[in-house]
Amino acid sequence: MFLQSVPRTARLLRLLLPALPAAAMHRSYTLDVAAPLLRTQAFIDGRWVSAESHFPVLDPATGSELARVSDCGPAEAKQAVDAAYRAFHTWKRVTAKERSHLLRKWFDLLTEHKEDLAKLITFEAGKPLRESLGEMVYSASFLEWFSEEARRVYGDIVPSPATDRKILLLKQPVGVASIITPWNFPSAMITRKVAAALAAGCTVVVKPAEDTPLSALALAELSQQAGIPPGVFNVVPCSRAQTPSVGEVLCSDPLVAKISFTGSTATGKVLLKMAASTVKKASMELGGHAPFIVFDSADMDVAVAAAMNSKFRNSGQTCVCSNRFLVQSGVHDLFVDRLSKAMGAELRLGHGSEAATTQGPLINSRAADKVALQISEAVSQGARVVRGGRRLDGSFVEPTLLTQVTPSMLCMKEETFGPLVPILRFDSEDEAVAIANACDVGLAGYFFSQDPSQIWRVAEALEVGMVGVNEGLLSTPEGAFGGVKQSGLGVEGSKYGIHEYLQHKYMCFGGLKA
Ligand code: NAP
Numbered sequence: 001m002f003l004q005s006v007p008r009t010a011r012l013l014r015l016l017l018p019a020l021p022a023a024a025m026h027r028s029y030t031l032d033v034a035a036p037l038l039r040t041q042a043f044i045d046g047r048w049v050s051a052e053s054h055f056p057v058l059d060p061a062t063g064s065e066l067a068r069v070s071d072c073g074p075a076e077a078k079q080a081v082d083a084a085y086r087a088f089h090t091w092k093r094v095t096a097k098e099r100s101h102l103l104r105k106w107f108d109l110l111t112e113h114k115e116d117l118a119k120l121i122t123f124e125a126g127k128p129l130r131e132s133l134g135e136m137v138y139s140a141s142f143l144e145w146f147s148e149e150a151r152r153v154y155g156d157i158v159p160s161p162a163t164d165r166k167i168l169l170l171k172q173p174v175g176v177a178s179i180i181t182p183w184n185f186p187s188a189m190i191t192r193k194v195a196a197a198l199a200a201g202c203t204v205v206v207k208p209a210e211d212t213p214l215s216a217l218a219l220a221e222l223s224q225q226a227g228i229p230p231g232v233f234n235v236v237p238c239s240r241a242q243t244p245s246v247g248e249v250l251c252s253d254p255l256v257a258k259i260s261f262t263g264s265t266a267t268g269k270v271l272l273k274m275a276a277s278t279v280k281k282a283s284m285e286l287g288g289h290a291p292f293i294v295f296d297s298a299d300m301d302v303a304v305a306a307a308m309n310s311k312f313r314n315s316g317q318t319c320v321c322s323n324r325f326l327v328q329s330g331v332h333d334l335f336v337d338r339l340s341k342a343m344g345a346e347l348r349l350g351h352g353s354e355a356a357t358t359q360g361p362l363i364n365s366r367a368a369d370k371v372a373l374q375i376s377e378a379v380s381q382g383a384r385v386v387r388g389g390r391r392l393d394g395s396f397v398e399p400t401l402l403t404q405v406t407p408s409m410l411c412m413k414e415e416t417f418g419p420l421v422p423i424l425r426f427d428s429e430d431e432a433v434a435i436a437n438a439c440d441v442g443l444a445g446y447f448f449s450q451d452p453s454q455i456w457r458v459a460e461a462l463e464v465g466m467v468g469v470n471e472g473l474l475s476t477p478e479g480a481f482g483g484v485k486q487s488g489l490g491v492e493g494s495k496y497g498i499h500e501y502l503q504h505k506y507m508c509f510g511g512l513k514a
Contacts, residue, residue, distance in 0.1 A: 027062075027351070028062070028064070029059065029061070029062065029064075029123070029351050029353055031059075031066055031119060031120070031123040032119070033116040033117075033119050033120060034113070034116050036221055037113060037116050037117065037120065037218045037221055037222075038067065038120075038214065038218070039214070039217035039218060039220065039221050040054075040067050040068060040069045040070060040214075040217070041069075041070045041217075042070045042072050042076055042080070042234075042235060042236050042237060043217060043220035043221075043224075043233070043234060043235040044076065044079050044080045044083055044234050044235075044236070045079070045080075045083035045086075045087075045230050045231045045234065046224065046229070046230025046231060047230070049070070049076065049079075050070050051070035051071050051072045051073065051076055052071075052073075053071045054068040054069060054070060054071055055068065055069055055071045055210065055237075055238075055239035056068055056069075057069055057124055057211070057212075057213060057214055058124075058211075059123050059124070059126070060124075060125070060126040060211070060360070060361045060362070060363055060364060060394070060395055061126050061350075061351045061352065061360060061361045061394065061396075062351070062394070063394060066123055066124060066214070067214060069213045069214070069217070069237050070237060071237070071238055071239045071241075071242055072236040072237060072238045072242065072246060073238070073242050073245060073246065074245045074246060074248070074249045076236050076246075077205070077207075077236050077245075077246045077249035077250055078249050078253065080205040080234040080235075080236050081176060081178075081205055081249060081250070081253045081255050081256055082255065083230070083231040083234055084176040084203040084204060084205050084231055084232070084234055084255075085175075085176050085203075085255040086231055087203045087229060087230065087231025087232045088173075088175055088176055088202065088203045090229070091198075091201060091202075091203050091229065091231075091232050092172075092173050092201040092202075094201070094229075096150045096151045096153065096199075096201075097150075097151060099147075099150045099198060099199060099201065100147045100148070100150040100151050100199070101147075102198075102226055102227055102228055103143050103144075103146060103147035103150065103195060103198060103199060103226075104143070104144065104147040105226040105227060106143050106222060106223055106226035106228065107140050107143035107144045107147060108226075109222040109225055109226055110136065110139065110140035110143060110191075110219075110222060111140050113218075113222065114133060114136040114137065114140065115133070116218075117136050117139075117187060117215065117218055118132035118133040118135070118136045119132070119353070120186075120214045120215050120218055121135055121136070121186055121187060121212075121215055122352035122353050122360075123214075123352075123353070124183075124186065124211065124212045124213075124214050124215065125183055125184065125186055125211065125212050125215075125314075125360075125363065126315070126352055126360035126361045126362070126363065126395075127314055127352050127360055128352045128357045128358055128359070128360050129352055129353055129355070129357075130355075131313065131314060131352075132352065135185055135187055135188050136187060138185075138188045138475065138477075139185075139187040139188035139190075139191045139192075140191070141476075141477045142188070142191040142192045142195040142196070142477050142493065143191055143195045144477075145195065145477035145478070145493070146195035146196050146198070146199040146477075146497070146498060147195070147199065149196075149199055149495065149497075149498050150198075150199035150200075150498075152495075153171050153199075153200065153498060153502065154171070155168060155169050155170045155171050156168070156169040157169075163512075163514045164510060164511060164512045164513070164514065165508055165509060165510045165512065166508075166509040166512065167506070167507075167508060167509075168506075168507040168508075168509060169504050169505070169506055169507070170504070170505040170507055171499075171502045171503070171504060171505075172201070172502065172503055172505055173200045173201030173202045173501060173502060173503075174200075174202055174257040174258045174281055174501055174502065174503050175202060175203075175255075175256075175257030175258065176202065176203055176204070176205065176255055176256045176257055176258070177193075177197045177202045177203070177204045177205075177256070177257065177258040177259070177260055177501060178204070178205050178207070178250035178251060178256050178258070178259045178260070179193045179194060179197070179204050179205065179206045179207070179259075179260050179261075180206075180207045180247065180250065180259070180260075180261045180262070180263065180271065181193070181206065181207070181208055181209060181216070181261075181262050181263070182209050182262055182263045182264075183208075183209035183210075183211040183212040183363055184314060184317045184318060184319070184363070185314075185318075186208065186209070186212035186214075186215035186216065187215045187216075187218075187219060189262045189285075190206055190208065190215075190216055190219055191219070192262075192477075192481070192492045192493060192497075193260045193262070193283075193492065194206065194219075194233065196492065196497040196498045196500060196501055197260070197501045198228070198232060198233070199498055199501075200498050200501035200502050201501075202257075202258070202501045203231060203232045203233070203234075204232070204233055204234065205234045205235075205236060205250060205256075206233070206234065206235045206236070207235075207236055207237070207238065207243075207246055207247070207250060208235065208237055209263075210237075210238065210239050210240045210243065211363055211364065213235075213237035216235050216237065217235055217237065219233075219235070220233060220234075220235045247270075247271065247274065248274060251271050251274035251275045251280070252274050252275070252277050252278055253278075254278050256278075256280060257280060257281060258280055258281040258282070258283075258500075258501065259271060259275050259280055259281075259282050259283075260282070260283040260284075260500065261282075261283070261284050261285070261286075262285040262286075262319075263285075263286065264286065264287050265286040265287040265441060265486050265487070268284045268286045268488070271284075272284065281500075281503075282489060282490075283488075283489055283490035283492070283500045284488040284489040284490065285319070285481070285482065285483070285487075285488050285490075285492060286319075286441070286443075286483065286486060286487050286488045287319060287415045287441055287443070287486075287487065288319045288320060288321075288323070288415060288441055288442075288443025288444055288483060288487055289323045289324065289414070289415050289439050289441050289443075290310075290320060290321060290322050290323050290324070290443060290444040290445055290446065290464070291322075291323070291324045291326055291432075291435070291436035291445045291446070291447075291462070291464075292306075292307060292310065292311075292322035292323075292324065292325045292326070292445075292446045292447070292472075293326045293327075293432050293436060293445075293446070293447035293448065293458070294325070294326070294327045294328060294331060294335050294447075294448045295328050295331075295429070295432075295447065295448060295449040295451070295454060296328045296329075296330035296331050297449050297450045297451045297454070298331060298448035298449055298450065298470075299448070299450060299470070300331065300334060300335065300338060302448060302470050303335065303448040303470075304335065304338045304339050304342050305342075305472070306446065306448065306468070306470070306471060306472030306473075307322065307325070307339055307342075307421070307472065308339075308342050308343070308346060308472075309472040309473050310322045310446060310468070310472030310473065311419070311421055312343075312347060312358070312359065312399060312419055313473075314360075315359050315360055315361070315362060315397075315418065315419050316371075316416060316417060316418045316419040316420065317362065317363065317367070317417050317418065319443055319444075320443060320444035320466065320474060320475065321416075321417070322421075322446055322472070323411075323415060323416050324411075324412050324422065324424065324435075324436070325421055325422060325423045325424065326423075326424050326426050326432045326435060326436065327423055327424070327425060327426070328425075328426055328427070328432070329425055329426070329427050332423070332425045335423075336386060336401070336403055336423060339401065339421065340386050340387050340401050343387055343388075343399050343401060343421075344387065346358060347359050347399045347419075349392070349396055349398070349399075359396075359399060359419060361394055361395040361396045362395040362396070362397060362417075362418055363395065364395055365394070365395045367395060367417060367418065368391055368394075368395040368396065368397050368418070369391075370416075370417070370418065371391070371397045371400075371416060371417070371418030371419070371420055372391035372397065373410070374409075374410050374411040374414075374416055374418075374420060374422075375389055375391075375400055375402070375411075375420060377409060377410045377411070378402055378405060378409045378410065378411050378422060379402075381406065381408070381409050382404055382406070383402040383403065383404050383405050383406075383409065383422065384402065384403045384404045385400065385401075385402060386401040386402065386403055387399070387400065387401040388400035388401060388419075389402075397418055397419055397420075398419070399419040399421075400419060400420045400421065401421045401423070402420070402421065402422045402423065403423045403425075404425075405422040405423055405424045406424065407424065407435055407438070409422065412424065413439075415441075429454060429457070429458065432458075433458060433461045433462065436462055436463075437461070437462065437463045439485075440485055440486050441483065441485050441486045441487045442462075442463045442464040442465060442483055442484040442485040442486075442487050443464060443465055443466065443482075443483035443487040443488070444464055444465070444466045444467070444468065444474060444483075445462040445464035445466070445467050445468070446467070446468040446469075446471070446472055447459075447462070447467075447468075447469065448470055449469075449470070450470075455469055463484060463485060464483065464484060464487075465480075465481075465482045465483040465484045465487060465488070465491075466479070466480075466481065466482070466483075476493070477493045477494075478493065478494060479493055479494055480492075480493060480494035480496050480497070481493045481494075481497075
């Protein structure tokens with residue numbers, strides 16, 4: 001239902017009453033996309049392959065079954081690795097210009113089908129449709145960006161210390177890359193890696209999250225339509241029960257040269273241990289715990305709008321979501337009041353396919369339980385609920401605003417991945433920076449200030465890989481996405497993303513006559 005089409009009195013009522021996701025739970029919603037994009041088999045060596053068993057893909061808003069997908073095991077994972085290894089020997093010799101053209105065709109197809117691809121995201125991940133469309137534009141943009149970067153992989157000719165020798169540094173693709181991705185950006189987390197890998201001349205095996213295999217398989221369908229050769233892009237979906245054994249093949253098979261993972265820090269450590277047995281290259285995009293600091297000098301309109309964007313995108317389920325809100329004493333009450341009003345006016349819970357919805361469900365009930373625990377633990381330690389606070393039907397959680405939060409509360413110690421804003425009051429810049437840095441991860445951080453000296457001091461002092469200064473949205477293929485501390489290894493996007501899939505070969509050209 002479109003909010004604009006509701007009569008004014010009903011609209012006012014709707015603003016005053018809590019949204020009722022129970023309505024979403026009990027209605028039926030139909031996933032209606034063009035048939036070739038709704039794939040349920042694995043994609044190995046350019047063919048659609050059935051596994052012996054299947055697992056259900058559920059709509060997280062209603063719990064209803066959307067599809068049954070092939071549940072790959074170690075045998076299919078090995079088949080995919082072997083296919084990728086065979087394909088590598090020809091793909092690496094395809095000219096950069098031709099690889100660029102194929103990636104561009106894939107980009108064009110994603111753009112052409114973005115409405116259907118967005119529906120897949122909304123139904124399997126619960127994301128509001130407008131955001132899913134945004135994800136599709138973002139996802140496609142990595143194919144476009146790396147189709148351009150493919151042609152700009154330059155080596156070096158280095159001045160030699162000897163007259164009879166020349167020194168050259170070549171850049172070559174590393175080989176087969178295993179790509180393991182999460183459910184929160186079911187399309188973009190794949191293209192952010194795969195576009196760079198294919199541009200560099202690598203081939204890939206993708207294992208998507210159990211919750212969201214459909215978007216990955218739709219990407220495979222379009223890769224085939226784009227003319228990406230068999231074996232270059234493979235997808236092995238599997239259930240959570242099969243994940244460890246599939247993961248073991250992808251992270252320890254000797255034919256795999258590189259693993260690239262996006263997901264939790266805990267899983268990243270498990271995969272790194274497996275990859276160590278055969279000394280693979282590794283890129284890790286792991287969890288965050290972003291501080292969002294509002295200083296007394298901040299522009300309040302900018303800070304509140306940025307808080308809404310950076311906290312409530314995907315119902316708080318992004319790795320760069322603001323997690324810990326630190327607000328200076330002079331503007332604390334004003335910020336709380338303004339943010340609470342914005343939350344009341346702008347946030348609507350419901351099924352992602354309804355136009356009025358801005359907040360879908362969390363991915364599953366485990367995720368909702370985690371947020372509910374953080375809220376109840378904070379309240380039991382003295383936090384005050386300003387807005388929200390309830391866990392609702394299914395995996396919905398009310399957008400929640402807490403004040404009087406302290407650093408010892410659970411919500412300040414671990415990543416939330418849900419629609420919770422815990423606000424801690426501080427007095428000095430040093431105090432805010434110390435609290436922000438007192439954690440073992442460092443992905444994104446945000447702060448709001450109009451004092452140029454403070455902007456430089458704080459931007460340099462925050463221990464994070466990405467910093468938003470008076471800005472709550474950071475992601476773009478032009479930027480270098482990555483974290484420090486236990487948030488990861490390496491970067492994605494930017495001119496550096498392709499280097500994660502390249503290695504240097506030093507060539508010493510001797511015996512030359514002066
Ligand atoms: P997760 O539990 O770590 O899962 C991520 C992926 O790893 C899924 O495909 C999962 O498969 C797979 N996996 C789990 N155990 C595995 C194993 N033993 N072998 C091989 N694969 C394994 O993370 P999540 O809950 O899906 O995602 C949320 C986390 O991702 C958050 O911490 C968030 O901050 C992080 N994240 C980081 C970034 C970034 O760029 N830094 C971006 C997005 C998300 P199953 O689905 O089958 O369990």
